[in-house]
Amino acid sequence: MDSNPDSGPSQLPTALPIKIQGLTKKYGSMYALDSVDLDIKSGEFLTLLGPSGSGKTTLLMAIAGFNRPDAGSIRFGDEEMILKAPHQRGVGMVFQSYALFPHMTVAENIAFPLKLRGVAAAESAERVDTALATVQLSGLGDRDIDQLSGGQRQRVALARAFVFRPRILLMDEPLSALDKKLREQMQIELKHLHEQLGVTTVYVTHDQREALTMSDRIAVINEGKLTQVDTPHVIYNRPANAFVADFIGESTMLPLTANESGGLQFDDHLIAHDHAGDAGSEWSLVIRPERLFVIGDEVIDPEKTVVFPGVIREFVFQGDTAFALASIGEQHNLSFRFGTDSSSSQDTLHPGDSISLGLHRSDVIIIPRDRKP
Ligand code: ADP
Ligand code: MG
Helix, strand or coil: CCCCCCCCCCCCCCCCCEEEEEEEEEECCEEEEEEEEEEECCCCEEEEECCCCCCHHHHHHHHHCCCCCCEEEEEECCEECCCCCHHHHCEEEECCCCCCCCCCEHHHHHHHHHHHCCCCHHHHHHHHHHHHHHCCCCCCCCCEHHHCCHHHHHHHHHHHHHCCCCCEEEEECCCCCCCHHHHHHHHHHHHHHHHHHCCEEEEEECCHHHHHHHCCEEEEEECCEEEEEECHHHHHHCCCCHHHHHHCCCCEEEEEEECCCCCEEECCEEEECCCCCCCCCEEEEEECHHHEEECCCCCCCCCCEEEEEEEEEEEEECCCEEEEEEEECCCEEEEEEEECCCCCCHHHCCCCCEEEEEEEHHHCEEEECCCCC
16 A cells, blocks of 8 residues: 555645745845745745846745745745755745756656655556646657757656645746747646646746736735735736836836825826825826827716827837827826727827827826835
8 A cells, every 4th residue: 555645546635825924035134035924825826926136036945945044934734844854845846947857758757756755656657647648748758858849848847846746836937948939838738737736836937927827816026025916917907016017017107296185196187086195295107008098089078087188209010009109298208009900090190190198097006106226
């Protein structure tokens, strides 16, 4: 009999929640992680998104047990992990560099974690076959690693990470070495694989579109601090601060000032009627380029729509969409984007034209004004 409790072929592992509290990691005097609190739900696909050097890998490695934080706690379920070695944590890991064993075949690579755990040969062979089928590499078990393409290698690395049925799967920029087309295909495949395995997954990327595509929730990290943790929808539509608004998607920011009656103004445009800001306090209006529209002959209800009169400065056709820049007032520009189907205004916009741009009040995003670092 196999003594490994989770090795029965029909048994699915139970996913585990991860609770991170006050996690701090310093390199010299630099905080790579600065008091990070993060609750990851059981079975969730959570993406850590941030620019290069923001602390993503440091956080992932701390969860895996490959680095020792200076302070804080990491719990899997009820169990404190902070002092445990990587092999005691039972996490599956996929790296950007694949980290496959070049002298082993595909099947031997995938079987490696099973061998470490003492799984019997017959069962191991069966699980490797299932894992190969899951990543669509059936029949390639006897190949050498150097006979595989980049995409196939990444699938082998994935299969090796989940073949032992970890309750937590960690992936550090696993698709960044692939070309755009394959990367987009693999994003969808990984999402399906996650649904199939039901395993709690922490995924690292610096690619905001990838994060929006794949995640249940996104944790945005900057300089070792989490700046917002929320669903892709909320992160995009309700960014909490200038960093998130700027890093995720395209946006224009206009300066707002609170007036005496608590409304927010941009020049003489009233953007919001009542806002909690003290008179004179400074805010920013975040405008997504695809939320602006050119107003034609239609009647506009100013209660529902903010109207910006402007002059077209640039117009660029980009295939599926067109991009335009309009100046509004003396000092500000608004960029906007629209579809290029035959009903759009692409043929009627030229530099120098006066136009009116509309923004539905429900698309108004207001954030505290940030002094740019
Ligand atoms: P990311 O994965 O988001 O690109 P990292 O977690 O790798 O960022 O790094 C966060 C910060 O910590 C960076 O400033 C990086 O230079 C620094 N850092 C990472 N690992 C080490 C190390 N072993 N020694 C010194 N500094 C490090
Ligand atoms: Mg990294």
